[in-house]
Amino acid sequence: MKVNVKQWHAVAQWRWDTGNAEPEDDGEGDVCGICRVPYEGCCPSCKMPGDDCPLIWGECTHVFHMHCLLKWIGTVASKQQCPMDRKPWVTAERKIGSTPS
Amino acid sequence: MATDAMKSQVAAKWQEAFQRLNGDSPGISGLMKFSEAWAISVQFLYPWDISSVPVDVDGRPYGEILYIGKDLEAARPAFNVVNRSKKLPALLETFLDDVRKNFYLVENEITQYMARYEEHQSTDEIRGLISRLVEWYRAWAPPPDLGAAVFQSYTLNFQTRLFSALPPSFTGGFKNLCATLLSPPSAEDAIVAVWRDFDILGLIERYETIIASVGYEYIEEYVLRTCTGEWGKPMLDDLRIWMSEKVVPWLLHVYARGATTPDEARTMLQGVGSRFDFHINKTLCDLRTREIFDVIIDYPDSMGALQDLRDCMQRVDQRADLVAALRKQNQKRLLNPGADTKLILQQYVSTIKCLRIVDPPGVLLFKVADPIRRYLRDRPDTIRSIVANLVGDDDDENGESLVDDVDAVPIQQHDFDDYSDPNWEPEPIDAGPEFRANKPSDVISTLVSIYDSKDLFVKELQVLLAQRLLMITKDGSDRVEKERKNIEILKIRFGESALQVCEVMLRDMTDSKRINTHVQAQKSSRLQPTIISRHFWPALESSDLVMPGQFHKLQEDYAHEFNVFKPDKKLKWLPHLGTVQLELELEDRKVQADVPPLEAAFIELFSDKPVWTLDELIVAVGSVNRSAAIKALSTWVDLGVLKEDPENTFNLLEKAEEGQSAAAAARERDTAKLVAPIADIPALSGTQLQQAEQMRVYWKFIEGMLTNLGGLPLDRIQTMLKFAPGYDKTIEQLASFLEAARREGHLVVRDGVWRLNPGHEA
């Protein structure tokens, strides 16, 4: 017998590739250290998750909603440091279009 | 001890009495005359047996007048003597005593007539008896010469004796006779005569309640006969016309006898007319109350009945009865495990609409609705039914929607009196303490208010929307559009923010399509996934299903292409969801089928090895529920592809078994209809899309910056963009990019400060 798949309508979830190991499925997943909302959710000023409310990676390995971080950096108190470790914020190089290994 | 004064007083009294008897005659000659006059008078008045002597219409005997002393001319002087002697009261007393002694004659005749009536039950006998009684009454009546007082005493005496002589069975006979007069076969003259006879004998006053009951029963019979089950048009006006044509003429005989002008008759009829009109209202109201449950089922075809009920209740206070009747019927016919939730909801909605017609303030509705609402609240599928209806369930295209309100309005959840409302009115008198005026909120609000919060509905709405969206398999942009319109309408009701998650779900649908278009352009795949945002879709049951063989490869290839397209994202498959369209090439046949993934996974395993045990199969697809596995395998058994032999061992049938091939062929034809050609995918250059995608990321960054920090000059934007992943543009490139965005209306620039264009919807 030969099984020919003519069409397969499947369902998948997208996840941010945070570089961390896949957490257990049932969990809410990791949360943004600034707003405490899961990465795959959206920051308090957004309504749509995903590309409309992207993440930003720091060289310190901390990850936030980009909007959350920008808001933080925009404050005087931030001194342009990462809110988690108080190191100067440097956005990690994650070249668009490059295929992660 | 008698005094002189007393003796003279007695003497004077005696003198006076003698004077009265003797009149002005000399000596005692007057006294002689009086005794003669007395005898003549008593003889004239004597109640004789009219059966032995024929009488004329006025009750006077023919011939032999002298023999029985009935010569009025001869009697008149004698009356005068008696009258002058002030002995009229004594004469009356003697006469009435004679009536008493001879009344047995009347009684005998009553007995004979009633015996015949009881035998034949013919009202003619009653009519005959009444005529005969009038003859007796007239024959014995004292002449007018004796004055009205004597006549009235006689009439009263005769009637009193008559009434006590009439047997109980007469009442029934009389009632029947009255009834024949309502739908008379006889001429008007005859009817007038009957009523006149009734009047003469005092029967109308005596039997007034009986006569009235004849009228009431006549009305009841007519109302039931003409109005039962006739709900389409209001009947009350027709009934009133009928009453004025058929019942009022009859009433005139009873209640307006003696009226000389139509106006006078109208005045006399006023009271009784109102009572009879009340009776029409009450009878109709009772009927509609008994019918109310079915009237509601028939709504809106039963508008007439509802209007009648409303109008009747203005006259008859039967509100409590209506509530009791409807609650009882609901309990018996609606609120039981056998009734479908959808049906209960439909009847509830109809009840809302119907009772609003009958009782606009909503008190009745409140009382009737309460048990229905409590019952619905306890049913597990109520919310689902309501929500399915809100979004216009596809199974239901032919069924009527609960909701036909044209204008969507926000759901009202107020539970206090708003006294600032200019239309506020005090609560109706029969409103209970818990009554909350259901300010004519729309039907959906009323349904939603069965529950304490609308959150439950939003959650259910989400679940339902998820199911419907994931069922869309082919190019379903129309369906997605339809759902979007639904959500737009529901937003008005539930509020924008409550439905934000639905918004995300819909966006996932369009994004999935866009992504798929791109992936297919890179590397065509049979796999076409819907990619959803976790946290925004209802919790979909998880599964440990692992797709084997070519399915696993399809997943991996697709995920890879996705990752190329969206490097910062990855895919997590929900393998148990979705459908697979398969074609199985067997030795002697092809089998087409649209199946769930588990079915597909199992059959894929059989392409490697023709015999599997149930346990082997379960292990080979990761881990699945045993009963789910059996169900999936039975799909293939039913299609004649697998055979279970022995128990829990499944064999691939490369060649169709005898008798099965025909059935399978038939099924194949059926399933073949379901298979539509895969939609052509428009070719798009991958790099174009990728560049656009890249710019989109930067744009999001800029947009986020300007949203959070307000207006920024070019150099500040450039500095901030260094935080953006992989940003490598020069400030000139940025300037031309911002200029392009300005031309498209996304941005405005003033004095070198860039801002988002507030009027522009991204």
Ligand SMILES: [Zn+2]
């Ligand atoms: Zn955040």
Ligand SMILES: [Zn+2]
């Ligand atoms: Zn955001």
Ligand SMILES: [Zn+2]
């Ligand atoms: Zn850090």
